[in-house]
Every structure is written in structure tokens, then in C-alpha cells.
Amino acid sequence: MTEGWPLTNGAIVVKRVFIKTWGCQMNEHDAERMAGLVAPMGYILTATPEDADLILLNTCSIRDKAEQKVYSDLGRLNAVKAARPEVVIGVAGCVAQQEGRALLQRSPAVDLVFGSKGIEHLPALLTEALTTRRPVVYTEDPIGLAPTLPADRRERVRAWVSIMEGCENACSFCVVPATRGRERSRLSQEIYDEIASLCASGCREVTLLGQNVNSYGRTSSEGVDFAALLDLIHPIEGLARIRYTTSHPNAMTPRLMETLARLPKVCRHVHLPMQAGSDRTLERMRRDYTFSEYLARVGELRRRLPNVALTTDVIVGFPGETDADFRETLAALEMIEFDNIYAFKYSKRPNTAALVLEDHVPEPEKDRRLQAALAIQRPITRRKNDAFQGRVEEILVEGPSKTDRSRLMGRTSSNLVVNFDGPPTLIGRLVQVGVIQVKANSLDGSLDA
Ligand code: SF4
Known part of the structure; x- marks a missing residue:
């Protein structure tokens, strides 16, 4: 600095x-x-x-x-x-x-x-x-490629790397197309160089960022899509793990799934926003997929990437969402059994198409639906986390634990936090840790278990 x-x-x-x-x-x-x-x-x-x-x-x-x-x-x-x-x-x-x-x-x-x-x-x-x-x-609209910019990063072991900006979709609840503009991807060689330089300074894990990260390259003439980008950066020396967020279900193609399954450095965690389990609501949201198409992608992901952790976003109380529509979302959560969900109440946003939709759901009803969705998910997440008890997991050691600075913390490939005792010399290394206790939001591990 x-x-x-x-x-x-x-x-x-x-x-x-x-x-x-x-x-x-x-x-x-x-x-x-x-x-x-x-x-x-x-x-x-x-x-x-x-x-x-x-x-x-x-x-x-x-x-x-x-x-x-x-x-x-x-x-x-x-x-x-x-x-x-x-x-x-x-x-x-x-x-x-x-x-x-x-x-x-x-x-x-x-x-x-x-x-x-x-x-x-x-x-x-x-x-x-x-x-x-x-x-x-x-507040001008940018044109051309997304730029390569310097960054003053706080962490050494992990780094965010923006690979694209903006979004070509038009979800009716979302401000992103208005605030971040049309999709623009960075040149693949510039991304490669940035990651290689980060890894030369001790970085071990990158998270590739984009509003629609898996549609990388769609609007550029370079001819490199997200799958090709993963193949390009995978061999970088020192790079141990690759994460990416956020994926759009429609850009989760068979070719990309094959790549995710083939490359060992790509973490076994996919965040795939579902938003709703009702086709009527998905259509009003302009998500461009039906629930059964979403379900098919989930099935294919789980078939190709055994043990993949799946997380999702859900919006409750979208304008026009009836009780029956909402029950379809609850049924979807029960059927898919995500590892975790991020559930939100719909809120009106400026410059979005949903503003003019009718039948806005009253606030107390949105609260009720949010609590109902979380109540379905809580035991599922707990059960999935409990399954880690007694397992030996490979984790990347990131640094001191947030809850006790005398301990270390890292994450499983599936993105669960593990706290354990160990020397600071392990920071930046992949280690095998036995899970000895499952807590509400993290795991407790031991190097000796
Ligand atoms: S929700 Fe995601 S895909 Fe939809 S418009 Fe916003 S950024 Fe684009």
C-alpha cells in the first residue's frame, strides 16, 4: 500500500x-x-x-x-x-x-x-x-470491455477478482441492469495475469465475481466463455481453489457443468438463485426459466458433481404472489433440500418493472412468508451440517479464527467455516481436518482427529 x-x-x-x-x-x-x-x-x-x-x-x-x-x-x-x-x-x-x-x-x-x-x-x-x-x-454508461483496475486488498490468502460487470437480463425486481449497466467482460488474459500476480504474492484462492458470472464472455468478441476461462486459469501456479458467484440458472450449461466437474481446484459449491418455486411468480419476475427447468439443472449438477453444496436466493411476497404460489416455493425448498438459502422479502425498487405490477403483498404477510421459508430451511441446513460430524475435510487455512484469535479458521470446499487449533505456519495451506463438533454456523475441527 x-x-x-x-x-x-x-x-x-x-x-x-x-x-x-x-x-x-x-x-x-x-x-x-x-x-x-x-x-x-x-x-x-x-x-x-x-x-x-x-x-x-x-x-x-x-x-x-x-x-x-x-x-x-x-x-x-x-x-x-x-x-x-x-x-x-x-x-x-x-x-x-x-x-x-x-x-x-x-x-x-x-x-x-x-x-x-x-x-x-x-x-x-x-x-x-x-x-x-x-x-x-x-453517471455515464460505459462502453467496451470491463476495465482492469488496481485493488488494495485486505486479505492475502483469498482474493476477489471481478471478471465481468453488469447484466443483460431484465428480472423485474432487480436494479442491477439500471445501476451497473449492460454486461461487459474483462479480457481473459488480463484476468489470468491478475490471478497469476496474486498467486505469486501468496494468494491461494480466488472468487471470480460477476452479476452473471457464468455468462462471462457472452457480449465480448474474444470467444472465451466461462468454462474456457476456468480452463485457462486452472493451471496457475500456487492457485489452490477457485470459487465464483453469482451464477444464473440459464447459463449453467452442460459444457460448464462438465468443466466444473473436471477441474479439481473448482470448489464444490454452487450458488444458484431460484427466487421462487412457482412458474406464475417466475414469469412475473421475468426469470426466463420454469421451476421444472430449474429443477432439471439442479439434478444435472448433483449428478455431475457428487457432494456439491447448493445454496440459493429466494424472494417472498413478490407482487401477485398468492398463497398457493408461495406454497409452491415452500414445496420447492422441501424437494430440493438446499444446503442453505438467502431469503428476502420483496421490496419496491426504483426503475424496475415490478413497480407497476398489481397486488402488492401486505408487509405482515411478507413477514409471515419469510418466517415460513426459514422454518422449512433451518432443519434441512442443520441436517446437512450434521452430516459433517466425524468426517475428514480438506480446508484452506485463511487465518486466525474470527471468534477466538488464538485458533485458526478455514473453509471446506463446500464453503463451511471450520475453526481449529494449529500453528500460524499453516495459514495459506490446504490441510486435512477432522470435524469434531457441528455448531449453528460453523464446524469445530481437529488436526489430530
Ligand atoms: S437478478 Fe441477477 S440476472 Fe436478474 S437482472 Fe438482476 S443481476 Fe441480472
């Missing part, structure tokens, strides 16, 4: 940047890229906004709740700006893309607004804000 910015007289100017992030792994990685982009301008990361010269709120608008949190943070930052007018406050990410100039009206403390599509322009936009001392707003 950059330690400062040398002046012509040899003095070092250190400036501090505070970045707060809401939302998905893409956003988390965008924060690393923002830190990487401003590092050559002399900014180092700080943990508090009070001593920052630059404050960036990296926002998410996938749900109304996340968006409201941004506005309450901006309210608090008014006091920071009043005390130190020279501090630059920027709003980035999906809320910035969605609101654009309107953010300046809602919060006069804001100097810089740039959406998820404009991260690569951060140094130029920041320079403009600093020199003109006037608010700068950038």
Missing part, C-alpha cells in the same frame, strides 16, 4: 480515505478497487471518518433498507463537513448511479457522486472536485 505522496521538496503528504461499503461481494471488491485507485494519489485507508480527508460511501440499492442506511449516514456526515469543510465526501455505488444529481439536493455535504459504472474514473473525478471545489457527478 502507498505510504504517502512525495512532494518535490521530498516531504511526504499522507492523506486518509475512509470507505464504508454496503451490499454484495461485488461492492466489497469495488471498495478494494477504489482504495487501489486513490493510493497513487497519496491516500491510505483509515478506519474512522473523523480523521479522513476523503470519505466514500459505497452504496447498495438492492433493497430499500440498505438505501435508507446511506441517507442516515449522510445525515451524520453533515456534522463532519460542518467541522471540516475541506473534507471531500463522495457517494459511490448503486444509490449514486440511481439518484445522480438528486443526491446533491438531498445532502448538501456531498462533493462527489459516481455510480457503479464509473469507478474507473475516480482519480479524475476526485481531482476535479479538489481543484474546482464544486460538486462533481458522473
Whole structure:
């Protein structure tokens, strides 16, 4: 990381940047890229906004709740700006893309607004804000390939690598096509070079990121699809594990499944959003598959990748979802038996097609449906986790345990956290650990079991 910015007289100017992030792994990685982009301008990361010269709120608008949190943070930052007018406050990410100039009206403390599509322009936009001392707003649509950007990563053993941006689909509940734009993939050679360089510095696991990660290459003329990209990066020296998120069911082709099954470094975990078990709801969501097509993909995945862990997203209370539709979703959860689910109540989002749908489900009913879905899933997850008791699992040791810093933690290929006792010299290594106890959200292991 950059330690400062040398002046012509040899003095070092250190400036501090505070970045707060809401939302998905893409956003988390965008924060690393923002830190990487401003590092050559002399900014180092700080943990508090009070001593920052630059404050960036990296926002998410996938749900109304996340968006409201941004506005309450901006309210608090008014006091920071009043005390130190020279501090630059920027709003980035999906809320910035969605609101654009309107953010300046809602919060006069804001100097810089740039959406998820404009991260690569951060140094130029920041320079403009600093020199003109006037608010700068950038919400243009990008064209061409997704860029390769520097990133200031916090972890050594694992790294997120963005391989594509945006989405060509049009799910009626989703803000992504509006906030992140059309699908753009990075060049495969640039992805290869980034991963090779990470592995040369001790990285052992990469998570390939994209809104529709498995449709990588669909809009580029390079002729490299996601399966070919996996084949390309698999031999990289030092690379032990490959993860990827998020996959779209329609892009989970037989060719890709064959590749996932053939390559041993690809982890045995697939996150495959189902969203609903009712065809009527799936159609209103514009998901472009029926439940039986989804079920067929799941069956094929399980046939080709024995022991694969399957997780999914479910939205309850989508407009027009009847009790009978919802019961089909519950039946789907019982039938498929996912390893885990991420269930959410539908919330109205700006610039989405679902806004104009009729028959919005009342909030108390959404709450009831959410609890019903979780009640079905809880014992399934528990039973699946219990099956690890007594098994020996290969885990990649990531570092100290989050719950007890004197212990170590790593993950199974299926993405379950395992805490165990061992020396720090194991960090970054694949080790065999016996599972001695199954807890609510993790496993306890032993090197001797
Ligand atoms: S596939 Fe659908 S839910 Fe996923 S990012 Fe694209 S529009 Fe959103």
C-alpha cells in the first residue's frame, strides 16, 4: 500500500480515505478497487471518518433498507463537513448511479457522486472536485470491455477478482441492469495475469465475481466463455481453489457443468438463485426459466458433481404472489433440500418493472412468508451440517479464527467455516481436518482427529 505522496521538496503528504461499503461481494471488491485507485494519489485507508480527508460511501440499492442506511449516514456526515469543510465526501455505488444529481439536493455535504459504472474514473473525478471545489457527478454508461483496475486488498490468502460487470437480463425486481449497466467482460488474459500476480504474492484462492458470472464472455468478441476461462486459469501456479458467484440458472450449461466437474481446484459449491418455486411468480419476475427447468439443472449438477453444496436466493411476497404460489416455493425448498438459502422479502425498487405490477403483498404477510421459508430451511441446513460430524475435510487455512484469535479458521470446499487449533505456519495451506463438533454456523475441527 502507498505510504504517502512525495512532494518535490521530498516531504511526504499522507492523506486518509475512509470507505464504508454496503451490499454484495461485488461492492466489497469495488471498495478494494477504489482504495487501489486513490493510493497513487497519496491516500491510505483509515478506519474512522473523523480523521479522513476523503470519505466514500459505497452504496447498495438492492433493497430499500440498505438505501435508507446511506441517507442516515449522510445525515451524520453533515456534522463532519460542518467541522471540516475541506473534507471531500463522495457517494459511490448503486444509490449514486440511481439518484445522480438528486443526491446533491438531498445532502448538501456531498462533493462527489459516481455510480457503479464509473469507478474507473475516480482519480479524475476526485481531482476535479479538489481543484474546482464544486460538486462533481458522473453517471455515464460505459462502453467496451470491463476495465482492469488496481485493488488494495485486505486479505492475502483469498482474493476477489471481478471478471465481468453488469447484466443483460431484465428480472423485474432487480436494479442491477439500471445501476451497473449492460454486461461487459474483462479480457481473459488480463484476468489470468491478475490471478497469476496474486498467486505469486501468496494468494491461494480466488472468487471470480460477476452479476452473471457464468455468462462471462457472452457480449465480448474474444470467444472465451466461462468454462474456457476456468480452463485457462486452472493451471496457475500456487492457485489452490477457485470459487465464483453469482451464477444464473440459464447459463449453467452442460459444457460448464462438465468443466466444473473436471477441474479439481473448482470448489464444490454452487450458488444458484431460484427466487421462487412457482412458474406464475417466475414469469412475473421475468426469470426466463420454469421451476421444472430449474429443477432439471439442479439434478444435472448433483449428478455431475457428487457432494456439491447448493445454496440459493429466494424472494417472498413478490407482487401477485398468492398463497398457493408461495406454497409452491415452500414445496420447492422441501424437494430440493438446499444446503442453505438467502431469503428476502420483496421490496419496491426504483426503475424496475415490478413497480407497476398489481397486488402488492401486505408487509405482515411478507413477514409471515419469510418466517415460513426459514422454518422449512433451518432443519434441512442443520441436517446437512450434521452430516459433517466425524468426517475428514480438506480446508484452506485463511487465518486466525474470527471468534477466538488464538485458533485458526478455514473453509471446506463446500464453503463451511471450520475453526481449529494449529500453528500460524499453516495459514495459506490446504490441510486435512477432522470435524469434531457441528455448531449453528460453523464446524469445530481437529488436526489430530
Ligand atoms: S440476472 Fe436478474 S437478478 Fe441477477 S443481476 Fe441480472 S437482472 Fe438482476
